[in-house]
Amino acid sequence: MSDSPQNDSQHNDQPQEFQTLSGEPVRMVRFRIARPQREEKWGQYVVPVKGHTTLVDALEWIKSNIDLTLMFRHSCHHGSCGTCGMIVNNNQALACTTRVMDLVEEAEAAGQDRKSFAIEVRPLQTMDHLGDLAVDPARLFRDFPRDADYLRPSEANKGSEVPQEIAEYQRFENCIECGLCVSSCPVVTMRDFMGPAGLASYNREVTKHPERSGELLPQVDSDRGVWGCDRHLACSQVCPTGVYPAKHIVQLQKKIKKTKQEPGKE
Numbered sequence: 001m002s003d004s005p006q007n008d009s010q011h012n013d014q015p016q017e018f019q020t021l022s023g024e025p026v027r028m029v030r031f032r033i034a035r036p037q038r039e040e041k042w043g044q045y046v047v048p049v050k051g052h053t054t055l056v057d058a059l060e061w062i063k064s065n066i067d068l069t070l071m072f073r074h075s076c077h078h079g080s081c082g083t084c085g086m087i088v089n090n091n092q093a094l095a096c097t098t099r100v101m102d103l104v105e106e107a108e109a110a111g112q113d114r115k116s117f118a119i120e121v122r123p124l125q126t127m128d129h130l131g132d133l134a135v136d137p138a139r140l141f142r143d144f145p146r147d148a149d150y151l152r153p154s155e156a157n158k159g160s161e162v163p164q165e166i167a168e169y170q171r172f173e174n175c176i177e178c179g180l181c182v183s184s185c186p187v188v189t190m191r192d193f194m195g196p197a198g199l200a201s202y203n204r205e206v207t208k209h210p211e212r213s214g215e216l217l218p219q220v221d222s223d224r225g226v227w228g229c230d231r232h233l234a235c236s237q238v239c240p241t242g243v244y245p246a247k248h249i250v251q252l253q254k255k256i257k258k259t260k261q262e263p264g265k266e
């Protein structure tokens with residue numbers, strides 16, 4: 001084990017591909033990781049990658065084998081806690097559901113040189129930076145409605161039989177509060193805007209609790225709120241759980257217009 005912050009020098013001495021004793025193929029893959037608080041700003045690491053290796057696995061390997069000081073957030077390892085959002089090769093993604101070999105195959109399909117190719121990883125934008133790839137999610141939660149309901153009735157698939165003993169299912173909202181939408185939104189980077197995750201949460205709350213419309217709709221009826229959206233739709237493209245925040249923003253806009261046309265019918 002080395003405590004060197006970079007292991008790039010090892011790269012040229014190692015075969016790029018080999019097999020484990022059980023015959024599983026292993027590929028040495030180079031990573032370029034943002035380390036903004038360091039003088040060199042970027043760290044280069046070469047990591048042994050198997051077919052199932054995710055980006056979180058690779059970061060954990062670097063932390064265990066090369067540099068214990070590498071900072072990143074993660075918890076569940078299966079796309080549900082929302083803590084491992086990062087910018088990977090310029091795309092916002094969850095590190096735990098990003099398979100490294102998919103990135104390698106994409107690069108090869110795009111004709112990138114095998115030896116010089118590196119997967120570039122940066123922290124999410126528009127949130128305060130804690131160190132390396134770790135960001136403070138406070139910015140994300142700032143504009144969620146107060147006392148929002150995190151549960152909703154679950155839908156049953158068409159034709160499925162709902163067990164009789166369970167009168168009503170409840171499930172958590174789809175949003176895992178990962179912040180990918182807020183990081184990808186060009187408006188959030190340019191001006192004060194509540195952002196897609198918070199606005200989507202407002203719409204869900206108003207939909208579940210129409211009696212709160214009179215309280216909540218005025219809170220988003222501004223250029224900081226729903227009228228600040230320029231419809232780039234990046235939020236809906238990057239959302240890993242199919243929330244489609246842009247759709248919620250449009251629905252909120254329609255609800256606000258309706259309450260103005262038909263005052264009292266909220």
Ligand code: SF4
Nearest residue numbers: 175176178179181239
């Ligand atoms: S709306 Fe989607 S991208 Fe945005 S925080 Fe929620 S899960 Fe993440």
Ligand code: FES
Nearest residue numbers: 075076077082096
């Ligand atoms: S570690 Fe939980 S979503 Fe990635």
